[in-house]
Amino acid sequence: MGPRALTILPTLRELEVAVLALGALAVGLAIVVYLLMETRHRRQIRRDARRLILRSKLFPPLAADALRDVWKRSGGGDKELIEEVLVGMCASAADELKATIERSVVGSGIFDRWISDVRNGGPSTRVRAATRLGYVHDLRGVFELARATGDGSLEVRMAAVLGLGRLQDPRGLLALVTIASKPSSEIPDFTLAAALAGCAQKSPGGLANLLRARETRARVIGTWALSEVADRTVLRYLLAAARDPEPEVRAKVARALARIDHPQSIEALHRMAGDPIWFVRVRALDALGKLQARSEEETALASLGDKVREVRYRAATALRQVGGTRGDLVAKALAARSRLSFDSLISEWDREGFLWLLVAGLSTRDFPSFLQSRETLKLLIGAGVVRALTHLILVYPDVKLRLRLLRLFLEVSSPSTQEELIALADGPRCDRRVAAAIKRILTGPDARRSAGVNPSPA
Amino acid sequence: MMTAWRDYFVLGIQGLIFFYFITLNGLYLVLLLLSAAWCRRYKKKAALHPIDFDALESLKRLIPPVTLIVPAYNEERVIAQSVRSLLGIEYPRIQIAVINDGSTDNTLEELTRSFSLRKAEVRPSGELPTQPIRDFYVSVVEPRLVVIDKQNGGKADALNAGINFCESPYFLAMDADSVVEPEALTYAVRAILEDPERVVAVAGIVRGVNGSIVDGGRVRSPSLQLNLWVVMQTIEYVRSFLAGRAGWSQINGLLMVSGAFGLIQKAACVKVGGYSTKTVTEDLELVVRLHRYAREHKLDWRVVFAPDAVCWTEMPSSAAVLSRQRKRWHEGLWQTIAAHRAMCFRPRYGVVGMLSMPHQVIHEAGGPFVELSGLVLLPLAYFLGMLSFKAFVLYMAFAFFFSIVFSLMAVLIDQTLFPRHRFPRDALLLLVFALIENFGYRQLYLSWRLAASWNYLFGKISWRASTRTGFATRA
Numbered sequence: 001m002g003p004r005a006l007t008i009l010p011t012l013r014e015l016e017v018a019v020l021a022l023g024a025l026a027v028g029l030a031i032v033v034y035l036l037m038e039t040r041h042r043r044q045i046r047r048d049a050r051r052l053i054l055r056s057k058l059f060p061p062l063a064a065d066a067l068r069d070v071w072k073r074s075g076g077g078d079k080e081l082i083e084e085v086l087v088g089m090c091a092s093a094a095d096e097l098k099a100t101i102e103r104s105v106v107g108s109g110i111f112d113r114w115i116s117d118v119r120n121g122g123p124s125t126r127v128r129a130a131t132r133l134g135y136v137h138d139l140r141g142v143f144e145l146a147r148a149t150g151d152g153s154l155e156v157r158m159a160a161v162l163g164l165g166r167l168q169d170p171r172g173l174l175a176l177v178t179i180a181s182k183p184s185s186e187i188p189d190f191t192l193a194a195a196l197a198g199c200a201q202k203s204p205g206g207l208a209n210l211l212r213a214r215e216t217r218a219r220v221i222g223t224w225a226l227s228e229v230a231d232r233t234v235l236r237y238l239l240a241a242a243r244d245p246e247p248e249v250r251a252k253v254a255r256a257l258a259r260i261d262h263p264q265s266i267e268a269l270h271r272m273a274g275d276p277i278w279f280v281r282v283r284a285l286d287a288l289g290k291l292q293a294r295s296e297e298e299t300a301l302a303s304l305g306d307k308v309r310e311v312r313y314r315a316a317t318a319l320r321q322v323g324g325t326r327g328d329l330v331a332k333a334l335a336a337r338s339r340l341s342f343d344s345l346i347s348e349w350d351r352e353g354f355l356w357l358l359v360a361g362l363s364t365r366d367f368p369s370f371l372q373s374r375e376t377l378k379l380l381i382g383a384g385v386v387r388a389l390t391h392l393i394l395v396y397p398d399v400k401l402r403l404r405l406l407r408l409f410l411e412v413s414s415p416s417t418q419e420e421l422i423a424l425a426d427g428p429r430c431d432r433r434v435a436a437a438i439k440r441i442l443t444g445p446d447a448r449r450s451a452g453v454n455p456s457p458a
Numbered sequence: 459m460m461t462a463w464r465d466y467f468v469l470g471i472q473g474l475i476f477f478y479f480i481t482l483n484g485l486y487l488v489l490l491l492l493s494a495a496w497c498r499r500y501k502k503k504a505a506l507h508p509i510d511f512d513a514l515e516s517l518k519r520l521i522p523p524v525t526l527i528v529p530a531y532n533e534e535r536v537i538a539q540s541v542r543s544l545l546g547i548e549y550p551r552i553q554i555a556v557i558n559d560g561s562t563d564n565t566l567e568e569l570t571r572s573f574s575l576r577k578a579e580v581r582p583s584g585e586l587p588t589q590p591i592r593d594f595y596v597s598v599v600e601p602r603l604v605v606i607d608k609q610n611g612g613k614a615d616a617l618n619a620g621i622n623f624c625e626s627p628y629f630l631a632m633d634a635d636s637v638v639e640p641e642a643l644t645y646a647v648r649a650i651l652e653d654p655e656r657v658v659a660v661a662g663i664v665r666g667v668n669g670s671i672v673d674g675g676r677v678r679s680p681s682l683q684l685n686l687w688v689v690m691q692t693i694e695y696v697r698s699f700l701a702g703r704a705g706w707s708q709i710n711g712l713l714m715v716s717g718a719f720g721l722i723q724k725a726a727c728v729k730v731g732g733y734s735t736k737t738v739t740e741d742l743e744l745v746v747r748l749h750r751y752a753r754e755h756k757l758d759w760r761v762v763f764a765p766d767a768v769c770w771t772e773m774p775s776s777a778a779v780l781s782r783q784r785k786r787w788h789e790g791l792w793q794t795i796a797a798h799r800a801m802c803f804r805p806r807y808g809v810v811g812m813l814s815m816p817h818q819v820i821h822e823a824g825g826p827f828v829e830l831s832g833l834v835l836l837p838l839a840y841f842l843g844m845l846s847f848k849a850f851v852l853y854m855a856f857a858f859f860f861s862i863v864f865s866l867m868a869v870l871i872d873q874t875l876f877p878r879h880r881f882p883r884d885a886l887l888l889l890v891f892a893l894i895e896n897f898g899y900r901q902l903y904l905s906w907r908l909a910a911s912w913n914y915l916f917g918k919i920s921w922r923a924s925t926r927t928g929f930a931t932r933a
Contacts, residue, residue, distance in 0.1 A: 015848045026862045037873045194517045350579040391577035
């Protein structure tokens with residue numbers, strides 16, 4: 001005897017009831033879900049409408065007494081909306097108007113309420129108060145936010161950090177430096193760096209301590225912030241940090257040095273362009289380009305031969321920023337370096353329109369420029385840079401310059417390129433004058449004569 | 459003797475179905491609870507997000523640059539609109555690389571016409587092997603846009619070509635027929651910046667654009683198209699993203715970063731070898747490979763989900779196109795499972811090895827067979843007098859009931875925390891269809907998955923392109 005198959009005890013009637021109950025439960029649940037959605041939707045609409053009404057009441061900004069009156073007569077929900085409207089106005093208003101709103105918020109007592117909330121409120125109240133304090137500039141608010149950076153709740157700390165960064169008051173710097181110096185504060189490094197940069201805008205020297213910190217994280221954050229605000233006052237700290245064992249720090253130092261046009265920073269960047277870590281080299285070349293350090297042209301040219309693509313491309317960009325897209329640099333890259341260097345140079349420069357500008361230089365209005373463009377183009381065609389140039393024969397707006405470019409092609413190019421040009425002339429997109437010129441020169445009697453073929457009598 | 463064996467067999471099948479039913483619904487319930495709690499927390503936290511550009515101006519300059527890689531194969535109808543939407547993204551440091559993967563229509567001409575492209579002498583190079591690059595174009599009017607024209611090699615190959623070109627630390631893999639919300643990339647990058655050391659991939663949420671008005675590259679008036687297939691898919695998407703992936707993300711078991719919107723760390727992607735051209739669902743396979751590589755090399759990598767990083771995409775609006783898409787997905791699932799079967803039930807692979815992959819094997823790949831055996835064998839057992847009719851009906855009733863509950867909860871999370879659709883019309887449509895999707899649509903979907911399993915096990919797998927109708931725009 002085998003095992004018994006699964007049997008269920010309920011009767012058919014009970015089963016009917018069970019299935020019906022499940023169905024009804026499902027439909028009931030759907031109705032509940034709908035009602036919940038509708039409630040939320042209605043609440044949102046009511047809130048939006050109320051916010052619009054309050055905004056029209058509060059703008060143009062009320063005097064402190066009037067604002068206090070409106071505030072006192074409002075219910076709890078409206079008070080929250082009034083705060084939102086005031087904060088929104090502060091965030092978007094121009095400086096003068098913002099100062100008026102700030103005065104009235106501080107004078108009306110609303111600001112005091114926020115300070116009290118951020119000290120004594122529950123977690124969500126503290127977050128709300130800290131966020132709002134970060135929009136209205138007042139010294140008491142800065143100190144309160146600085147205190148709140150040590151709050152037990154991560155959300156409050158986050159709001160305080162963002163608020164201090166937004167207020168850009170140097171007096172908030174110390175609190176932010178303290179957080180950044182901790183091994184882990186749960187605040188993203190990126191946010192902390194941006195807030196530090198905000199507060200240190202006028203006095204970047206306040207960040208110097210971070211550069212000397214033992215914690216790598218602190219040094220990374222410090223240099224990151226300095227990459228936004230560094231000036232000569234922090235040069236010596238940056239020069240010391242340029243030898244930091246942590247590559248991330250060195251890369252950020254390079255970014256910061258890009259802001260300081262000084263022989264010492266160029267010297268440090270020159271050294272960093274030979275750093276063993278590729279992204280430090282990238283940053284250093286980037287900085288040299290931004291500083292337009294003419295003395296570093298050779299450094300950038302040498303970096304064109306780097307084994308890492310990003311470094312080669314950044315070197316090409318730096319060369320362009322340093323000395324402009326000059327033909328002699330192209331010739332140098334072609335003559336002295338590997339083909340890879342030359343390709344990287346042309347590749348990066350052409351993204352910025354190098355070849356386009358060269359063709360534009362074929363206009364005879366400026367003769368020296370014409371000669372330089374002509375020679376560079378001949379060099380490039382000879383070196384096989386034909387893909388983009390043949391396309392320019394098709395699409396360059398000035399037909400006269402297209403024909404000049406074509407003439408250069410015929411002077412320099414190889415038989416395979418000439419075949420490509422004939423195919424181009426047969427294509428539907430080729431201008432009829434350009435097509436006629438190609439055919440006349442490459443397949444006409446002159447061409448055949450030069451190839452040793454007798455022209456037909458016709 | 460025969461009767462005993464028959465009884466054992468039927469009891470075994472019943473046990474298998476019961477096991478499947480309990481584990482599937484148990485897992486879904488846990489994921490739903492995790493998702494609901496996390497989505498609430500996320501929504502609350504979002505108000506204080508660490509890259510609030512309005513709050514801190516300097517953030518704009520400190521954020522990492524991102525390259526948007528857009529593979530395009532015969533997308534002439536939507537490509538210009540898509541690129542315009544990408545150019546409207548509110549992210550200060552983006553580069554857009556459209557990869558024309560050997561299109562046979564006028565995709566390249568459409569791009570050239572819309573963005574004044576010119577051929578450039580740029581030679582993308584990189585470590586990932588791809589089909590030959592034919593040409594490289596830059597836009598005369600939009601410096602952020604580049605177009606790489608290459609020989610056809612499939613979406614994975616096109617993405618690899620884009621990665622080779624990419625110079626930024628992160629890239630966004632996406633579909634050419636997608637419209638990305640302006641803030642979507644910011645939200646996705648936020649997930650990385652909160653934990654830059656560990657997060658290597660961020661999955662966005664995909665929504666159906668059918669029925670909505672797209673204007674100037676933006677979805678201006680989101681609305682649900684009154685089409686059975688579209689509404690059913692919308693429910694599926696909402697359930698999959700907001701009641702599934704949000705939960706998987708919590709336990710670092712997320713295996714799916716949709717190809718329509720996935721932000722990925724370039725270095726990690728290159729390290730694992732880029733996208734595989736040997737599977738038809740390269741997005742799924744890449745993420746599984748990322749997890750595998752991380753566990754094998756003891757790296758603490760995380761793949762996370764950002765529910766407010768929204769990407770709108772055109773959903774198939776006919777059964778024929780939908781079945782093609784779903785079969786492709788299921789075949790890709792089989793390929794991925796086969797390629798990474800060594801990860802299953804191996805504690806070394808953590809949550810992925812012990813939960814995510816087994817879930818894919820048992821419930822996703824094996825599910826159709828279990829469901830089929832349920833649909834065939836249970837009635838058979840009933841007719842043979844071996845199964846109570848009541849048991850069968852009760853089983854089906856509970857199965858449908860749980861399915862409805864999950865759908866309703868997902869719709870609730872969607873409509874209350876991340877509302878995008880029109881209220882009340884779209885909400886009502888979703889609720890009504892959530893009640894009826896189990897009667898017909900599920901069974902049809904089951905048949906597609908079975909056909910795909912058959913194709914994988916005995917037939918030939920090929921890419922099945924979807925037919926695009928283009929976006930609805932204002933007249």
